[in-house]
Amino acid sequence: MTKRGGRCRNKAIVGSGQCAKHQGRWTRQGNAQAEEKQAKAKMQELRKKKWGWW
DSSP states (O other), rough: OOSOOOOOOOOOTTTTOGGGGOOOSHHHHHHHHHHHHHHHHHHHHHHHHHHHTT
């Protein structure tokens, strides 16, 4: 997805749902998604610890 919410117009790589520009962690978009995913996982762990005794 682009910043405006549309789809990337580049052709997708065979066997993948993304183009070469938006593929993997080495792209700016891939890094942002990975950081967001890590932050969510960290918050989930903290919630588990907080309510683990309950």
